[in-house]
Amino acid sequence: MELPDARMFQKKLEALPWARSVTYIDKETALKELVDALGDNPEDLLGYNPALASFEIYLNADYANTDSMAMAETYLKRFKNVQEVIYRKDLIHLVNENVKRIGFILLMLAILLTLISYSLIRNTVRLLIYSKRFLIRTMQLVGAGRSFIRKPFLIGNLWSGLIASVLAMGYLYVLLLYMDSKVGGLITLLDPLMLGSIFVIVLLFGLIIMTSATWLAVNKYLRMNTNDLYYV
Numbered sequence: 001m002e003l004p005d006a007r008m009f010q011k012k013l014e015a016l017p018w019a020r021s022v023t024y025i026d027k028e029t030a031l032k033e034l035v036d037a038l039g040d041n042p043e044d045l046l047g048y049n050p051a052l053a054s055f056e057i058y059l060n061a062d063y064a065n066t067d068s069m070a071m072a073e074t075y076l077k078r079f080k081n082v083q084e085v086i087y088r089k090d091l092i093h094l095v096n097e098n099v100k101r102i103g104f105i106l107l108m109l110a111i112l113l114t115l116i117s118y119s120l121i122r123n124t125v126r127l128l129i130y131s132k133r134f135l136i137r138t139m140q141l142v143g144a145g146r147s148f149i150r151k152p153f154l155i156g157n158l159w160s161g162l163i164a165s166v167l168a169m170g171y172l173y174v175l176l177l178y179m180d181s182k183v184g185g186l187i188t189l190l191d192p193l194m195l196g197s198i199f200v201i202v203l204l205f206g207l208i209i210m211t212s213a214t215w216l217a218v219n220k221y222l223r224m225n226t227n228d229l230y231y232v
Helices: 003-014 026-039 042-046 066-076 089-131 134-141 146-180 190-220 227-231
Strands: 020-024 054-059
Touching: 003 020, 003 054, 020 026, 026 042, 054 066, 066 089, 089 134, 089 146, 089 190, 134 146, 134 190, 146 190
Parallel strands: none
Antiparallel strands: 020 054
């Protein structure tokens, strides 16, 4: 394939929805890579350059699976200038399986952290409301309704839950960056929808935990008799 034709074909490949980037490797560059790999120049022995020009195609994360790559292989083989499509099917399958495991581990880690957070937050909120139990009783005695009494506690703790959730998402993102530094390109392989779902779940759980813990703790003291407040 002549260089102008190769450039046109490269542009055609780059326009495909599953192609993230396409690199053209000419025969001379391919020969240099072959010499580096073998340690000898096969051109000296054969009298001609046996290396073939090629294209390296990097797929978008959504298409980095065996089914999509098989479909891409079938599509590329339709072109008369394409002699062979090479990719590691076994490696792709292994990588996808590992990515699924990592996604599952991240989800389990998020759930575990949420449960631990719930226990810590619940106890913290109970102690906070406990210290305000006589203020709650005073507000009841002057005629404040239950909703009015709950409101400042709920709003304050909702903000705390929001901040805690954002911090938790930040920690998860830092963990992802660390894992990506150990396994190059990991983030690009993970499903964006799955990652987004994990972050949304963490955010919602943080808000729900703070709201429920505050609601239950305030209601506990709203239902108590004045004398019982001294023996809690």
